[in-house]
Amino acid sequence: MSAHPFDLLTVDQLRRTGSLKWSEYRGSLGAWVAEMDFGTAPGVIAAAQETLVNGLIGYAPTQLVHDMQQATAGWLENRFEWKIDPDQVRPMSSVMTALDAAIMHFSPRHRPDAPLVLLTPAYMPFISTAERFGRDSIEVAMVPTQSGWEIDWNALKQALAGGALLVLVNPHNPIGKVYSREELLAISELVEASGSRVFVDEVHSPLVFDGASHVPYATVSPAAAAHSVTSVAATKAFNLPGLKCAQLVLTNDADRIAWERVGGVAEHGAANVGLAATTAAYRTGTGWLDGVIGYLDESRMLLLDIIQEHLPQVRYLPPQGTYLAWLDVSRLALDPGPAQFFLKEAQVALINGTACGSGGKGFVRLNFATPRPVLGGMIHRMGAAVDGCDNKDVTDPEFAQ
Ligand SMILES: Cc1ncc(COP(=O)(O)O)c(C=O)c1O
Incomplete structure (x- = not known):
């Protein structure tokens, strides 16, 4: 099967856009602010x-x-x-x-x-x-x-x-x-x-x-x-x-x-x-949007598999809407906070659950509107950081369709 065009977008290309998501935390993979990496219609x-x-x-x-x-x-x-x-x-x-x-x-x-x-x-x-x-x-x-x-x-x-x-x-x-x-x-x-x-x-x-x-x-x-x-x-x-x-x-x-x-x-x-x-x-824009929704729909389900493989202690329920994944990382007991941990140890930029008010402690928000190989790379890195390993791969080619 040929790759989806979104799968072919590279981290270098995303960084070159200079977008907020990809420029604020230099050298990291951006999964924090609610922007998509797919341009527009x-x-x-x-x-x-x-x-x-x-x-x-x-x-x-x-x-x-x-x-x-x-x-x-x-x-x-x-x-x-x-x-x-x-x-x-x-x-x-x-x-x-x-x-x-x-x-x-x-x-x-x-x-x-x-x-x-x-x-x-x-x-x-x-x-x-x-x-x-x-x-x-x-x-x-x-x-x-x-x-x-x-x-x-x-x-x-x-x-x-x-x-x-x-x-x-x-x-x-x-x-x-x-x-x-x-x-x-x-x-x-x-x-x-x-x-x-x-x-x-x-x-x-x-x-x-x-x-x-x-x-x-x-x-x-x-x-x-x-x-x-x-x-x-x-x-x-x-x-x-x-x-x-x-x-x-x-x-x-x-x-x-x-x-x-x-x-x-x-x-x-x-x-x-x-x-x-x-x-x-x-x-x-309906045709373009429906294509994006189809891509995101598959990504939110694939995220389940890849989290199970690389971050098995993390609980994730695929969302019914939005391109945001709300991950329960409480079992990992990460110091000083999970988003700080993943930024420092995995260079993945997320939102700390505590920024979202009550019930947010022990959670991070991850934006999955990104090419699937990049998403795979993020979860790989996060898993490696939790295991105390050094993994700085930016993509996971297996995650592309
Ligand atoms: C639920 C929700 N409301 C409001 C906003 C902000 O929208 P605006 O930039 O139009 O103020 C966002 C941005 O992500 C959002 O997710």
């Missing part, structure tokens, strides 16, 4: 280039924004059967900016200083977000089971009591869980009963594997649509967070009216090149 590159060639380097023309709104609405309907009016899609520079806006403008009306509730382990910057706004943060730890992760319903109910802003990330970075319709409905009932609101982060929603399917939170009931604001973006699936364009989807008329008054500056943060790239991704 050809239509996205063409659209971004055209923006510059045509001199669209001033403020965002209305047509560029309209196109992005239309394309997003079309994408959400085609991919997830979520029907919205394009005007409900608001341009933002990033998902983090959308969360900031939700905290400032869409906290429960009766409790403007409401705490943030996070289901942990959580995406790292969310852990310190509440503090930036002088708010409290309540962490509700997810419960691991043999086959996945469950919500601690009692703890969530308590955390929401009195009204809170729940941050719901689906698919859930870093554990890779894709929430079922039933779970989303149960969440929405607790939110509704407590007068809380929800910021829904669905940035990883296009990246869902066979066996799971993404249900947008706002579609599960009219109440869920009314008490939530959602952020989506093409940035994770099409690998373009540096182009600065995300979307805030407002599914409540009162929020839309409020946003007209307060949202202008945040909307101006979206970049022209990002708007054009997003439109192209949503309109023309």
